[in-house]
Amino acid sequence: xxxxSQVDLLVIGxxxxxxxxxxxxxxxxxxxxxxxxxxxxxxxxxxxxxxxxVWRLLDLHQYELRFETLPARTxxxxxxxxxxxxxxxxxxAGRALAARAPALExxxxxxxxxxxxxQARAADSGVSLGPGRYQSANAALDDYFADEQLKxxxxxxxxxxxxLAGDEPGSAAxxxxxxxQSHRRAAYAPLVEALKSxxxxxxxxxxxxxxxxxxxxxxxxxxxxxDDGRExxxxxxMASSALLAEAAGIRIDAGGSPLxxxxxxxxxxxxxxxxxxxxxxxxAAAAFFIATxxxxxxxxxxxxxxxxxxxxxxxxxxxxxKEIIARAPYCPARxxxxxxxxxxxxxxxxxxxxxAAALIEKRLAGxxxxxxDIEVTIGPDAASGLRRRSFDxxxxxxxxxxxxxxxxxVALALEIxxxx
Amino acid sequence: MSDFRRRGGxxxxxxxxxxxxxxxxxxxxxxxxxxxxxxxxxxxxxxxxRFHDKAEFAPGYFAADxxxxxxxxxxxxxxxxxxxxxxxxxxxxxxxxxxxFSDGAALxxxxxxxxxxxxxxxxxxxxxxxxAGFIDAERKTARAMAAWFSGDATLDLSPDVxxxxxxxxLDDMLAGRFEDARIFDYLRAEAALGAAxxxxxxxxxxxxxxxxxxxxxxxxxxxxAIEGGGRGLVNALRRAGQAGGVAIRQTDRVKSxxxxxxxxxxxxxxxxxxxxxxVIVSGLSARETFLDFIGRARLDIExxxxxxxxxxxxxxxxxxxAVNGPLxxxxxxxxxxxxxxxxxxxxxLDRAFRxxxxxxxxxxxxxxxxxxxxxxxxxxxxxxxxxxxxLHPVALRPLSDEPWRAEVExxxxxxxxxxxxxxxxxxxxxEVAAVDAAAPPTAAAIERRARLTGASGLEGYFFCGPExxxxxxxxLAAGRRASEGAMRYFRHGGID
Numbered sequence: 001x002x003x004x005s006q007v008d009l010l011v012i013g014x015x016x017x018x019x020x021x022x023x024x025x026x027x028x029x030x031x032x033x034x035x036x037x038x039x040x041x042x043x044x045x046x047x048x049x050x051x052x053x054v055w056r057l058l059d060l061h062q063y064e065l066r067f068e069t070l071p072a073r074t075x076x077x078x079x080x081x082x083x084x085x086x087x088x089x090x091x092x093a094g095r096a097l098a099a100r101a102p103a104l105e106x107x108x109x110x111x112x113x114x115x116x117x118x119q120a121r122a123a124d125s126g127v128s129l130g131p132g133r134y135q136s137a138n139a140a141l142d143d144y145f146a147d148e149q150l151k152x153x154x155x156x157x158x159x160x161x162x163x164l165a166g167d168e169p170g171s172a173a174x175x176x177x178x179x180x181q182s183h184r185r186a187a188y189a190p191l192v193e194a195l196k197s198x199x200x201x202x203x204x205x206x207x208x209x210x211x212x213x214x215x216x217x218x219x220x221x222x223x224x225x226x227d228d229g230r231e232x233x234x235x236x237x238m239a240s241s242a243l244l245a246e247a248a249g250i251r252i253d254a255g256g257s258p259l260x261x262x263x264x265x266x267x268x269x270x271x272x273x274x275x276x277x278x279x280x281x282x283x284a285a286a287a288f289f290i291a292t293x294x295x296x297x298x299x300x301x302x303x304x305x306x307x308x309x310x311x312x313x314x315x316x317x318x319x320x321x322k323e324i325i326a327r328a329p330y331c332p333a334r335x336x337x338x339x340x341x342x343x344x345x346x347x348x349x350x351x352x353x354x355x356a357a358a359l360i361e362k363r364l365a366g367x368x369x370x371x372x373d374i375e376v377t378i379g380p381d382a383a384s385g386l387r388r389r390s391f392d393x394x395x396x397x398x399x400x401x402x403x404x405x406x407x408x409x410v411a412l413a414l415e416i417x418x419x420x
Numbered sequence: 421m422s423d424f425r426r427r428g429g430x431x432x433x434x435x436x437x438x439x440x441x442x443x444x445x446x447x448x449x450x451x452x453x454x455x456x457x458x459x460x461x462x463x464x465x466x467x468x469x470r471f472h473d474k475a476e477f478a479p480g481y482f483a484a485d486x487x488x489x490x491x492x493x494x495x496x497x498x499x500x501x502x503x504x505x506x507x508x509x510x511x512x513x514x515x516x517x518x519x520x521f522s523d524g525a526a527l528x529x530x531x532x533x534x535x536x537x538x539x540x541x542x543x544x545x546x547x548x549x550x551x552a553g554f555i556d557a558e559r560k561t562a563r564a565m566a567a568w569f570s571g572d573a574t575l576d577l578s579p580d581v582x583x584x585x586x587x588x589x590l591d592d593m594l595a596g597r598f599e600d601a602r603i604f605d606y607l608r609a610e611a612a613l614g615a616a617x618x619x620x621x622x623x624x625x626x627x628x629x630x631x632x633x634x635x636x637x638x639x640x641x642x643x644x645a646i647e648g649g650g651r652g653l654v655n656a657l658r659r660a661g662q663a664g665g666v667a668i669r670q671t672d673r674v675k676s677x678x679x680x681x682x683x684x685x686x687x688x689x690x691x692x693x694x695x696x697x698x699v700i701v702s703g704l705s706a707r708e709t710f711l712d713f714i715g716r717a718r719l720d721i722e723x724x725x726x727x728x729x730x731x732x733x734x735x736x737x738x739x740x741x742a743v744n745g746p747l748x749x750x751x752x753x754x755x756x757x758x759x760x761x762x763x764x765x766x767x768x769l770d771r772a773f774r775x776x777x778x779x780x781x782x783x784x785x786x787x788x789x790x791x792x793x794x795x796x797x798x799x800x801x802x803x804x805x806x807x808x809x810x811l812h813p814v815a816l817r818p819l820s821d822e823p824w825r826a827e828v829e830x831x832x833x834x835x836x837x838x839x840x841x842x843x844x845x846x847x848x849x850x851e852v853a854a855v856d857a858a859a860p861p862t863a864a865a866i867e868r869r870a871r872l873t874g875a876s877g878l879e880g881y882f883f884c885g886p887e888x889x890x891x892x893x894x895x896l897a898a899g900r901r902a903s904e905g906a907m908r909y910f911r912h913g914g915i916d
Binding site: 133 | 550583584586587588589591592595596597616617618620621622623729730767770771774777860861863864867
C-alpha cells in the first residue's frame, strides 16, 4: 500500500464547504489535503454566499461570482387557501402581516429579533446549555403565534432544510440557525469551481481517489485509506459537513447540534420547462414552500422515517429562469414496501418528479410551461452511514448543520489550524 | 375565649415545623427525614400518588399497587431511615431480564450488568467483547453522573464528555456499534421505555446512562423486585415516619398554601382551618404545588412558564393481565420471577411512536412485563399468574376513553404473545390500570427539576413531586434533596 503524503489537516468532503475550509486552512499555514467521500452532489441549485472573512481570506473578488438575494418567502397551503409571503426586512414583513392580525406587526419583529440574538444562535453550535435548548420548534412557535399558516410558513423556511418537522426536542435551535435571515445566494456550480481554484492556489492537495476508510495509526495520526489503495496521514481531520461524513460512515462530533439529519434524505428535483414561468419578476424572486399545515409536515416526516413518501409531502422550490429547482425535504432514503426495504428505482424517481411538477403547476395556477425534462437526485443518507461506522476511531470534528455551511466549515478548519 | 372560637370557627393549628403534602414515596421520605432531624412534621396525604392495597382486577387475581421493580433506590435514605429494619426487603435482587426480539429470538441477561457480555456471547460471539467494553465504559461515565442525576447541581465530568453524552441520540451512540442489530434493539428499547422522543432524536442517549447509574439493592445498574412492590416501600417509609413522630393526616381538603411576604407560612383547608408552619414540602405534581396551591399571580413569570411546558402526546400504559395456566413457551416459562422485555425492531418502534403521536396505539411496541404473583404469594390462583405489563409508547389519553382502552388491550395481547409465544389464549382478564405521560429527555428533565426545586421565588417551599424525580418514582432522591433543603432553611432561621 503506497503512502501519498502526510499533512497537518485532512478535510473530508469536496463540496463547497470542503473546498472553502481546505483553502482557508492552507492560507492560514496548515498543509492541507482534501478528499471526496463519494456522496457529494452538484445538484444543489444555490448556496448561501460565503461570509466576509472567507471572501477576504480567499480573495474571492478575483472570480466572477454573481450573488442574488431572494427577497421573499412564499408558502402555499391547501387548495383554495391564499399564499403567505414574508419579505426579508422584518419591519416590512411585520407591516404586511398586520393585515392578517394587527398583533403580528410587532410580534414578527420581536420573533426575528429573538431568533437573531447571539445567545439563540449559540444553541446551534451545541455549546449553549441554557434554557430552551431542549425546546421543540413547535412549542416555541406556539409561544409566539396563533396563526397556523404563519407557523407552517416558518417551519417550511427554518426546519425543512434540516429534515425536521418541528416536534423534535431541540428543534427550536433551527429557528435561530439563520434560515429566516436574509442570505445572498450564489449558483452552486460556479461557486464550487471558484472555491476549487482558490484551494489549488492556496496549495491544497486535492486528492482524486475517494476516501475508503478513515482510521488512526499508533502515532495518533489520522490515516485515510483511499480507493486506489494509497494512504494519507494527517495530524488532524475534519469533515466539511456532518451529513456527508455520516453518509460515508464516518463517526463525527458536530458539537452536539440537534439539527443533524438522522433519517431520510432530501430529494432534489430539477424541472426544465419550455419557457419561463409567467410570473412577474417580483413574484418569481422568492423561495417557495408548499405544505398543507404543520400536521402534514409531521406526517411527511413520519412517513419518511418509515420508508414511505407521504402523498401530501411538502415541497420547497426556487425559480431559476426556465428551470424550477425543487427540494422534497422529507424523502425516505430507501423505500419500504411490504416489509422489505429497497433502493429508489428510476420509476420511483420519475413518479416523484412528476408529482412535484404537477403540484408546482397547481400552486402556481398554471403559470409554468410544459416540463421538458425532470431530473431527480436523492441526497446523502445519514442513517445507513451510521450503521457502517467504526467505534475504534475517535469522532471526526464536523461543523454543526447551519444555514451558512461554508462559514461553519471554515470556522472549524481555522480553529483546528490555529490550534496547531 | 373569643366569640369566633365559641362558635366553632375554623381551627388554626400552630407548633408545627414542617408540613409535607402528598402521599408519594418521596413525600413520605421527606417527612420521615425531617422528623428524624427533630422537626415536628405533619404529613398531609392528599392528591394522587397514594399507594393502595392490592386490588382484585379479576376473580382471584390481584394487582399490587405500584411498579414492583426498582432501578434506583437512594441508599442514603435507606440508611438514614433504617428502612430494612422498617420492613423494606427485596423479593429478588439482581433481577434477570428476559429479552425477546422481533424475530422471536430470546436473550437472558443476568442481573449483574458486568457479566451481561457472557449472555451476549451466546447470541453473537463477535459482539461479546464490544458489549463488555461498551457497558464497562458507560457504567463508569454513569457512575460519575449518578449524583447529578439524583440532584447534585454540579457534575464531575469534562464539558466535552457531558456535551457528547447529553446531546447525542441513542442512534448516534449505538447504531453500528454491534454486529448483531438485536443488541442495538435491546439497548434502544431499554432507554426508550418511558421516553417521549424517538431513539433517533437528540438528547435521548442520556436515558440509558441514567438507567446504568441507578443503584438498587447495592448493585449499580441492577434491578431489584421490592417485596410488596411500591406499596412495600411506602409501608416501610410510613413506619419510619411514624417512628420519628410524623403526624399523618389523610384529607383532600387542602385549599391553598399560605404565603406571607414571599415566605410560606402554612396550609389552609376548605373549611378555613390552617396549619401554620415555616416549611412546606410538596410531593404533589408541579401544577398542583404551584398553580393550584399558590396561584400564578404570586409566582415569578419565568418560573410560571416552566409550569406551562406542553405535556408529551405519548405515554406509557400499565396493564394487568390474568394468566390462566403455565406459559406454553418453555424459555419464557423457565422462570417468572424475572423481568421480561420485548425489544421491537427499529421499524416497529418508529411506527409505534408515529401512531402514539397521532393519538392511537400500535402494536407491537416496547413491553416490559413482570409477574407480581411470582414475587408475592396470593396474587393469583394456584397454577395461574398475575402479570403487570408496561407498554410504551401509546397515545396519552384518559383511562375513560373506551376506544383507546380497546387499542391498548389489543396491544397488550400482542405484547404478551410476543413475550410468551403460544400463551396469548391464557389471558382470561385484562385491565388497563394506569397511564403515565412520557418523560422529556433526561437532560431537559434535569433542567426542569433545577428550575422547579430552586426558583419559585417562595422561601420555605420545597418541591419533590414527580417532576423532581429522574429515574422513576421509587428512587427517593427527590425526597431526600427536598428534606435537606428544608432542614438547611429551618436551621438557618428561614435563610436557605
